[in-house]
Amino acid sequence: MRAIKYLIVLLLLFSVQSVISQKSDEAESTGASIKTKSVRMIIRTAPKFTLQISGGYNHGIYELSGNDNGDFNSMQFYNGENYGVRHGLGGIITAKIPLHEKGNIRFNVSGMYNKFNSKIIENKDGGFANFNVFSGVLGLENNFTPSYRFKTLIGAGLVASVISGNAHVVNEKIDRNVDIKPAFRLGITFYSGFEYLLNDNMGFNLGYQFTQANLWLKSAKSSNDEKSVYLNDSRVTPRIPYSGWKQFAWGSFYGGLNIYFGIIKKDYVIKNFIK
Secondary structure, eight states: OHHHHHHHHHHHHHHHHHHHHHHHHHHHHHOOOOOOEEEHHHHOOSSEEEEEEEEEEEEGGGGGSSTTTTTTOOHHHHSSSOOOOOOOEEEEEEEESSSSSOOEEEEEEEEEEEEEEGSSSOOOSSSSSEEEEEEEEEEEEEEEEETSSSEEEEEEEEEEEEEEEEEEESSSSSSEEEEEEEEEEEEEEEEEEEEESSOOOOOOEEEEEEEEEEEEOOOOOOOOOEEOOOHHHHHHOOOTTTTTOOOEEEEEEEEEEEEEOOEEEEEEEEEEEEO
C-alpha cells in the first residue's frame, strides 16, 4: 500500500511539471512575458550645514510691555514698574551644525538684534522709550525630520545680551530725556517652528520664539548724571528712581530664508513584478 501512495505522489508531481511546461511554451509561442513596473524614489540626506536668516515682529511680555493698555506711562517708568514698550522688530542670523550623521540634533550659534519702540502707539502723556538689544545665542535644536522637505523643530539656547536705550519722561516731577546705559545680561530663549526645502540649496522658515534676556545679572544703582540711568531691573532698598524688579522678555513671530550645504540626493529604484 505504501508503494502505491508513493507512485500516486510521483504521478501528481509529473502532472504539475507538465502543466507548467505547457504554459511556458504557450507564453513563448504567443509572445507573452512577465512585466515589471519600476518606482523611483529620491532620498535626501540631512544638510551638513545650514545658514538661516530671519526677521520678525516682537511683542513685549511682562514688565517690558506697558501696563496701561500698552501705552508708555511716564510715572510707571519713573517708578520702575515697567519699561513700557509693547512692540518691536528684530532679526537673527543662525548657523546650524548637526552633531551626528542623522542630523536631527543641531548645535546653533546665533546673532540677534531687536529694537523696541513705544512710539508705535500714541502715548497719553507725551513720553516714550526705545530699547536696542544686541544678543549672542548658543543652543541646541531637535529637528524631527532632518532628511524631509518639511522639517519640524524645537530648540533652546543661552542668551548673552547688551541692552541700551533712551526715554523721554514727563510727569509732575520732571520733563527730560534720559539715556539708558548699556547693560550686560544673561537669559534664555525657546522656539518652535518649521523649515521647508525648496531645493537642495534653498528653503524658508517660520516659527515663534520666546526670549527672557535678563534672567541673570539683574542690578540697580543710581547714576551721577540725571540725564542717564542704568537699566535698573532689580529692586533695591531704599528705592531709587527707575528701579524695580523687571523682566526684559518678549515673543517673536519670525520667518526668513534658509541656505543649505552638503545635501546629497540618492535615487532608489524599486521593481514590482506584475502579470
